[in-house]
Amino acid sequence: MARPPAHRGRGARPRDVLYQALLLGAVAAVIAGMAWNASHALERQNIASGFGFLDNTAGFDIVQTLVAYDETATYGRVLLVGILNTLLVAVTGVVVATVLGLVIGIGQLSSNWLFARLCRAYVEILRNIPLLLQLFFWYFAVLRALPGPRESWSFLGSAFLNNRGLYLPKPLTGPGFEMVVLALGVGLIAAAILAHVRRRQREETGRAGPVLLPVLGLSLLPPLVALALAQFPVSFSWPALAGFDFEGGFTVLPELIALVVALSTYTASYIAEIVRAGIQGVPKGQIEASQALGLKRGEALRLVIIPQALRQIIPPLTSQYLNLTKNSSLAVAIAYPDLVSVFAGTTLNQTGQAIEIIAITMAVYLTFSLLTSAAMNAYNRRIALTER
Amino acid sequence: MRFFPRSIAAALVAVAAFSGVAEASKSPTVERIKKNGFLRCGVNEGLTGFASPDAKGNWSGFDIDFCRALAAVILNDASKVRYTPTSAKVRFTALQSGEFDILSRNTTWTMSRDVQLGLEFIAATYYDGQGFMVPKSLKVTSAKQLNGATVCTNTGTTTELNLADYFRANNLKYKIVAFEKNAEVLAAYDNGRCDAYTTDASGLYAERLKLKKPADHVILPEIISKEPLGPAINHGDQPWGDVARWTLFALINAEELGVTSKNVDQMMKSPNPEIRRLLGVEGAFGESLGLSKDWAARAIRQVGNYGEIFERNLGQGSQLKIRRGVNALWNKGGVLYAPPIR
Numbered sequence: 001m002a003r004p005p006a007h008r009g010r011g012a013r014p015r016d017v018l019y020q021a022l023l024l025g026a027v028a029a030v031i032a033g034m035a036w037n038a039s040h041a042l043e044r045q046n047i048a049s050g051f052g053f054l055d056n057t058a059g060f061d062i063v064q065t066l067v068a069y070d071e072t073a074t075y076g077r078v079l080l081v082g083i084l085n086t087l088l089v090a091v092t093g094v095v096v097a098t099v100l101g102l103v104i105g106i107g108q109l110s111s112n113w114l115f116a117r118l119c120r121a122y123v124e125i126l127r128n129i130p131l132l133l134q135l136f137f138w139y140f141a142v143l144r145a146l147p148g149p150r151e152s153w154s155f156l157g158s159a160f161l162n163n164r165g166l167y168l169p170k171p172l173t174g175p176g177f178e179m180v181v182l183a184l185g186v187g188l189i190a191a192a193i194l195a196h197v198r199r200r201q202r203e204e205t206g207r208a209g210p211v212l213l214p215v216l217g218l219s220l221l222p223p224l225v226a227l228a229l230a231q232f233p234v235s236f237s238w239p240a241l242a243g244f245d246f247e248g249g250f251t252v253l254p255e256l257i258a259l260v261v262a263l264s265t266y267t268a269s270y271i272a273e274i275v276r277a278g279i280q281g282v283p284k285g286q287i288e289a290s291q292a293l294g295l296k297r298g299e300a301l302r303l304v305i306i307p308q309a310l311r312q313i314i315p316p317l318t319s320q321y322l323n324l325t326k327n328s329s330l331a332v333a334i335a336y337p338d339l340v341s342v343f344a345g346t347t348l349n350q351t352g353q354a355i356e357i358i359a360i361t362m363a364v365y366l367t368f369s370l371l372t373s374a375a376m377n378a379y380n381r382r383i384a385l386t387e388r
Numbered sequence: 389m390r391f392f393p394r395s396i397a398a399a400l401v402a403v404a405a406f407s408g409v410a411e412a413s414k415s416p417t418v419e420r421i422k423k424n425g426f427l428r429c430g431v432n433e434g435l436t437g438f439a440s441p442d443a444k445g446n447w448s449g450f451d452i453d454f455c456r457a458l459a460a461v462i463l464n465d466a467s468k469v470r471y472t473p474t475s476a477k478v479r480f481t482a483l484q485s486g487e488f489d490i491l492s493r494n495t496t497w498t499m500s501r502d503v504q505l506g507l508e509f510i511a512a513t514y515y516d517g518q519g520f521m522v523p524k525s526l527k528v529t530s531a532k533q534l535n536g537a538t539v540c541t542n543t544g545t546t547t548e549l550n551l552a553d554y555f556r557a558n559n560l561k562y563k564i565v566a567f568e569k570n571a572e573v574l575a576a577y578d579n580g581r582c583d584a585y586t587t588d589a590s591g592l593y594a595e596r597l598k599l600k601k602p603a604d605h606v607i608l609p610e611i612i613s614k615e616p617l618g619p620a621i622n623h624g625d626q627p628w629g630d631v632a633r634w635t636l637f638a639l640i641n642a643e644e645l646g647v648t649s650k651n652v653d654q655m656m657k658s659p660n661p662e663i664r665r666l667l668g669v670e671g672a673f674g675e676s677l678g679l680s681k682d683w684a685a686r687a688i689r690q691v692g693n694y695g696e697i698f699e700r701n702l703g704q705g706s707q708l709k710i711r712r713g714v715n716a717l718w719n720k721g722g723v724l725y726a727p728p729i730r
Binding site for chain 2: 143144243255337345348351
């Protein structure tokens with residue numbers, strides 16, 4: 001009497017496909033309708049549209065550019081400048097936030113009562129205050145505390161800090177410097193090969209020769225020798241007070257410092273929680289087993305706990321990296337020339353082409369996010385538990 | 389005709405036909421304002437003298453008074469205005485997407501904005517120019533001495549472009565720090581982030597009042613650009629543009645003819661034909677705009693003529709104490725010249 005339940009897969013398939021096709025068609029129709037409506041409305045109101053504006057002259061200056069730029073450059077160049085400035089903040093922020101988050105996350109589990117409580121307090125304070133307020137705090141607190149250019153704080157007369165930024169000597173390379181770079185490359189490759197060979201030896205025989213010193217020597221000696229042979233083809237451009245401001249060297253803007261500090265300290269509070277949760281998620285038996293094997297506390301953390309915790313840490317960590325990148329658009333509030341400020345701000349206002357510019361800006365952030373996710377997922381697959 | 393009864397359709401046709409006969413020009417915007425009972429006006433988020441809210445949220449200022457005059461003209465009540473504060477950056481997009489009926493926000497009339505953005509500028513209400521403010525302690529007396537200076541300003545304004553043009557033309561170097569909001573520009577300037585603050589001269593006078601010690605800062609004599617500030621509307625409703633433009637012209641003509649908010653009712657009896665046409669005693673100029681006869685008289689009575697508006701918000705009656713200068717009437721050494729009402 002008991003009949004097997006109707007097998008839905010086969011019988012329902014054409015109908016499912018039809019529904020999905022209808023849904024897809026409906027979504028496409030809505031998007032097409034919106035696009036048609038927008039272009040029609042723009043035309044009716046006589047508003048310029050299209051991407052031709054990217055070739056027009058921008059006519060305004062930008063305070064920090066990582067590529068050559070001046071007032072006669074095009075809006076397309078402004079887009080590139082904005083993308084690079086955003087990337088600079090995002091990459092620096094991610095690195096600082098990760099280091100800080102890791103330290104504070106592990107610190108929360110420290111057996112030192114005071115240190116653990118301090119780390120806990122850090123997390124609770126930083127993640128419970130809106131990021132924009134923290135950004136203003138860092139920016140204006142830092143600006144107010146720093147002296148003017150004429151009363152700059154000097155470090156050995158070669159680096160200066162004032163409310164216009166941090167001025168550092170800028171290395172300039174002379175002829176023959178290519179050889180140094182080449183030597184460094186060769187040295188690094190040799191060091192990598194040696195490290196690999198030594199690791200194989202250790203895995204096969206259980207013992208191996210020294211690693212650290214030969215690796216350091218292989219990577220540092222060739223470039224040093226090349227430097228000496230080329231008679232040190234490096235000179236420095238030193239910052240010096242001239243008129244209103246310092247000239248020469250290179251400048252780290254206070255806006256950049258405030259933005260990186262605000263973004264990384266804020267994101268670090270979330271990363272700390274992720275790290276703590278990841279470590280506490282490792283079964284207690286693993287820790288006890290590592291102690292039973294006689295591993296020291298640091299070794300147990302490095303060899304047993306962190307590798308297992310990483311598997312739980314990486315996915316939420318990825319989303320924190322994405323958050324940090326997206327939050328960097330708050331830069332516009334403190335005059336850091338990021339993508340949103342120079343492109344979705346000034347350029348939009350001067351060309352009035354809101355739809356195109358916002359679409360490009362969204363596409364850029366989407367690309368950043370998808371690339372970050374792809375890289376982190378690839379890393380996650382590599383460290384995932386492989387069953388042998 | 390399946391969807392609604394024939395009688396309703398007939399009534400609609402009749403209404404449409406009659407209203408067509410009653411008024412010569414019909415502006416969809418003006419009709420909507422009349423139907424809603426209020427005017428929607430896009431204004432600055434806070435610029436002393438031009439548009440600023442008081443502790444109770446009542447707006448006042450030069451740009452505000454133009455909105456009030458329009459409300460008086462259309463709705464006979466200057467208070468029937470809803471203000472939308474809008475940043476320099478989003479103002480045009482907000483206007484284009486219909487967030488408000490008119491943008492009255494110290495906005496410079498330029499060719500690209502007029503042509504590429506699909507806007508219609510009404511006229512210049514205030515002739516301004518970009519200037520610089522510096523701390524007195526810098527001992528700078530001319531903008532030409534600003535070589536190598538760091539300059540703070542707003543993003544999304546003509547000032548960034550003028551600044552670049554001026555320093556390039558004079559072969560000077562500079563660094564620009566551009567914020568989205570006025571408040572942050574001023575805070576950064578006050579904290580010494582930059583040597584100079586640049587924006588329209590009227591804005592400099594207004595912002596200087598907010599500094600800790602206004603007397604320690606000086607506005608340099610150079611005016612580096614032409615900034616005709618004026619209200620703007622969207623393309624496609626010329627009759628609405630006519631109403632706005634002639635409201636401004638009426639306020640300027642009223643000053644020229646000596647008609648003020650205090651004497652407007654006596655002036656109704658004036659034998660001067662120009663005054664009689666302005667106040668609607670003669671002619672049918674109000675009707676031709678789709679308004680009533682006394683359209684201009686209402687604005688003058690409730691808000692005042694151009695001179696009164698200027699002095700109250702920017703001139704001697706205000707904290708700013710800006711002189712009329714180029715904004716005086718054409719026959720008093722300025723450039724204000726309104727076409728005649730006839």
